[in-house]
Amino acid sequence: MFDIKIEKLGSEGDGIGRHDGKPVFVANTLPGETVRAEGELPRPELIEVLNPSDHRRVPACPYAATCGNCTFQHGADSLILDWKRREVAYAFANAGLEVPVEPTFATPQSARRRVTFTAKRAADANADHAVQFGYKQRSSDQLVDIASCTILLPELEAEIPQLRDLCKTLLRGNEEIQLAINACDNGLDLEFHLPQPPNEAMTSGFVHAMAKLPYLRGSIDGDVVIEKEKPLIRFGRADVAIPPGGFLQAVAEAELEMARLVCKHLNGRKRVVDLFCGSGTFALRLAERSRVHGVELEAAALAALQSASSVDGLKSITSETRDLHELPLTPAELKPFDGLCLDPPRAGAEQQCAAIAKSNIRAVAYVSCNPVSLARDSKLLIDGGYTLEQVTPIDQFVHSPHIEVVALFSKKPSKAARSIFR
Numbered sequence: 540m541f542d543i544k545i546e547k548l549g550s551e552g553d554g555i556g557r558h559d560g561k562p563v564f565v566a567n568t569l570p571g572e573t574v575r576a577e578g579e580l581p582r583p584e585l586i587e588v589l590n591p592s593d594h595r596r597v598p599a600c601p602y603a604a605t606c607g608n609c610t611f612q613h614g615a616d617s618l619i620l621d622w623k624r625r626e627v628a629y630a631f632a633n634a635g636l637e638v639p640v641e642p643t644f645a646t647p648q649s650a651r652r653r654v655t656f657t658a659k660r661a662a663d664a665n666a667d668h669a670v671q672f673g674y675k676q677r678s679s680d681q682l683v684d685i686a687s688c689t690i691l692l693p694e695l696e697a698e699i700p701q702l703r704d705l706c707k708t709l710l711r712g713n714e715e716i717q718l719a720i721n722a723c724d725n726g727l728d729l730e731f732h733l734p735q736p737p738n739e740a741m742t743s744g745f746v747h748a749m750a751k752l753p754y755l756r757g758s759i760d761g762d763v764v765i766e767k768e769k770p771l772i773r774f775g776r777a778d779v780a781i782p783p784g785g786f787l788q789a790v791a792e793a794e795l796e797m798a799r800l801v802c803k804h805l806n807g808r809k810r811v812v813d814l815f816c817g818s819g820t821f822a823l824r825l826a827e828r829s830r831v832h833g834v835e836l837e838a839a840a841l842a843a844l845q846s847a848s849s850v851d852g853l854k855s856i857t858s859e860t861r862d863l864h865e866l867p868l869t870p871a872e873l874k875p876f877d878g879l880c881l882d883p884p885r886a887g888a889e890q891q892c893a894a895i896a897k898s899n900i901r902a903v904a905y906v907s908c909n910p911v912s913l914a915r916d917s918k919l920l921i922d923g924g925y926t927l928e929q930v931t932p933i934d935q936f937v938h939s940p941h942i943e944v945v946a947l948f949s950k951k952p953s954k955a956a957r958s959i960f961r
């Protein structure tokens with residue numbers, strides 16, 4: 540057992556201090572605290588906080604000490620929001636870019652509409668529930684069985700007992716299954732992931748149980764097993780029937796702010812290309828003012844976008860199924876556009892940004908869930924003549940170290956580009 544003074548928070552949200560001159564990482568601690576810890580270095584377990592920080596607060600969640608889903612239930616919002624802003628600035632500084640970063644945009648505490656649970660049969664016959672249902676412990680395979688989750692939308696949290704029961708129909712032996720949920724505007728869309736396909740009895744038990752529950756659709760590994768109503772989500776003026784397991788920004792308030800920043804920056808552009816466009820979170824809003832071309836890997840997401848695009852008043856939306864990592868749009872292909880939005884997965888879009896850097900597109904809005912790949916790609920754009928106008932962290936994932944960011948770039952048009960868009 541030893542005492543450590545916590546100096547700062549690391550990139551995964553652990554408090555960092557020193558023991559025998561070497562860095563140690565202690566979960567659930569805050570800068571300025573002296574804590575007692577024991578266990579294997581460099582990640583010993585917290586035993587006691589000897590002098591709590593003024594920013595320490597009592598977690599709203601009863602599972603905070605064990606559940607791996609949240610990291611910062613013990614920290615004041617102001618501290619975590621500022622830490623996220625500084626983490627973004629740090630990622631840019633590491634890429635050689637000193638940029639001012641806006642204050643982090645805060646979202647409500649109980650607003651998650653997209654979540655993935657894990658379920659398995661309880662090994663212990665005396666367990667509270669026959670089915671364990673919840674999230675994994677941090678850095679562990681152990682499942683934390685939950686009866687509540689404070690970060691979810693209340694209407695989603697209220698379904699935990701029914702969802703736990705429903706999982707029973709698809710559990711076999713000691714297999715573990717995942718349940719990904721999108722809380723859409725008209726109800727819940729459930730997608731299950733099983734380690735092997737269900738047998739007939741499991742499928743019929745599942746359909747039977749679903750028939751009695753108020754959920755819109757149940758899919759298993761991409762196949763729709765029961766659909767009572769198309770799950771719909773509104774992007775701007777359009778209602779989109781997203782495909783099973785389709786991507787949805789995790790928090791509506793975060794999505795609205797990101798879309799506001801993107802649309803404001805691309806306002807006045809005539810032809811916009813939306814890369815990694817999914818089912819049209821940004822494309823359908825951008826089409827209120829500009830012609831839009833959406834590019835995306837998932838054909839089902841583009842089909843959903845296209846069928847929603849016939850709403851009155853929207854400008855034309857075209858789309859293209861394409862692997863943008865394998866085959867990024869070339870500078871020649873980018874020529875028809877004067878505005879661009881991109882929202883890639885965590886790895887970012889290095890090759891694509893190298894091509895954008897060579898283009899004359901005037902306004903680029905980059906939405907990212909990884910400040911490190913964003914900073915790397917931003918450097919490419921800046922080296923290609925872009926000016927970074929604004930960087931805004933969005934706290935889409937409250938109590939977690941994940942950070943969403945919107946970065947806005949502009950480039951002065953060349954004479955040739957000016958004549959195309961006049």
Ligand SMILES: C[S@@+](CC[C@H](N)C(=O)[O-])C[C@H]1O[C@@H](n2cnc3c(N)ncnc32)[C@H](O)[C@@H]1O
Pocket residue numbers: 786787788815816817818819820821834835836837840861862863864865882883884
């Ligand atoms: C972070 S999501 C953003 C989706 C959309 N912009 C939204 O906000 O709803 C990333 C998207 O990139 C797509 N994607 C992943 N890998 C891709 C690739 N190699 N080429 C093109 N699209 C890809 C995913 O299918 C997903 O729709």
